[in-house]
Amino acid sequence: MNKECIRNILSEGKVSSKIMISGWVRTRRDSKDFSFIEINDGSCLKNLQVIADQDIPGYEENVLQANTGASIEVIGEICESQGKGQKVEIKAKKIKLLGDCPADYPLQKKRHTNEFLRTISHLRPRTNTFGAAFRVRHAASYAIHKFFNDNGFINLHSPIITASDCEGAGQMFRVTALDIENLPKKEGKVDFSKDFFGEETSLTVSGQLEAEIFATAFSKVYTFGPTFRAENSNTTRHLAEFWMIEPEMAFCDLSGNMDVAEKFIKYVIDYVLTNCAEDMDFFNKWYEKGIIQKLQSIRKAKFARITYKEAIEALEKSGKDFEYPVSWGIDLQTEHERYLTEEYAKKPVFVTNYPKEIKAFYMRLDEGEETVSAMDLLVPRLGEIIGGSQREEREDVLRQRIIDNDLSEKDYAWYLELRKYGSVPHAGFGLGFERLIMYLTGVSNIRDVIPFPRTPGNARI
């Protein structure tokens, strides 16, 4: 007797072979002499139909108690289905009710709003939407590791607790073992020298600086891990805890950086379209009509590449009445980004060489010293999905940038030493994993593509 998952039975199950399956009841329909039970085990979107004749042992206590949500184990034989809607079904010899499901089970045999499902995050993985979303999430995660592995990258587990307030990017969550009811003070301030690490520590906002360290030894590395921002952001695109992918490449410039980013996005799209066809059909039907076709065309398209200067000119010539006026030096707003990718380029577009004032200190200063070698990848609907740059590899220039940005030279001593000893041109980028999943699935709220979203006021389960 083979224990099989439903996906394998539906894709390669041989008629008349005997099998055992287990899963959760999605719906049951009773006839006079037998019942239809549809079960799902999470291995795929589709349910498997089980025929339970009333003369199988324990029909009353097992089958007739197997309500929506109950877990059951079925032993039976694969048969060709007499009905429409499925090729094969299971003719049960034995059905065991493992866990019954009382009438107050919140998931009904109908569509629920994602807002309601967010209130039952312990049960929502059992729905079609979340089943599909998390199978795609898994596939994308695997594809990312495979892409980097196959391209000679080393996976770096960058630290989650950090003492460096790197790049000053956003509010950080403090990590402390101090008794917050009774904080040690020194000259009126909290004395962090008494804390676990002997200094102030936080949850990481980026693994980039650590990735740079490893890139100057392994040439090509990437991180793929959780990052944290304590910003009070309440949007469909922000989380306090999210997963970020950050490749870092030595001997690489801005153009090479974009090449990798483009190849990477296309690889993940290709992998998900090939390996999650059924789930993608679901999103194509219910979440974003035409998304499969859109992804297929993006996979083949050459991404546009324009400089910040060209972007500003395009925005000025657009004839659009933007809420935020356009001029050289402004940071691009959501409305500007969407115009550039949705109307101007009509496909993913890299915008490069931003004014140094609106970008981070570590980005490489361009000739003329007005702009830096930064790049953002903008995509329709979401806006920025990737942000990256060629890093400043010249020690003296970097030191001056640290000073100009009122950062502490002492804190970045180790960072400067990477430039002192065997410095190389290097570049990298960061990509929010959940935003990538939104882009792939058409799901419009980031809270619905992460298992347990952390947002302001919300960390339970």
Next chain:
RNA sequence: UCCCUGGUAGCUCAACGGUAGAGCGGGUGGCUGUUAACCACUAGGUUAUUGGUUCGAAUCCAGUCCAGGGAGCCA
């Protein structure tokens, strides 16, 4: 954090100053190789919360809490 919208049965919504309703779900019974089956009956509500206006408030006004959409910050 700011702006807008909303909170009515387990879920999705209606009623928009005058006795709170429907569909789905639940329960009971029936029927059927059914497809989120179908038919009949039935039980579910201090209308988020606090205060105000009014003869009378789910409905109008104000505060609070929560949610959704947009913006900012960003990935």
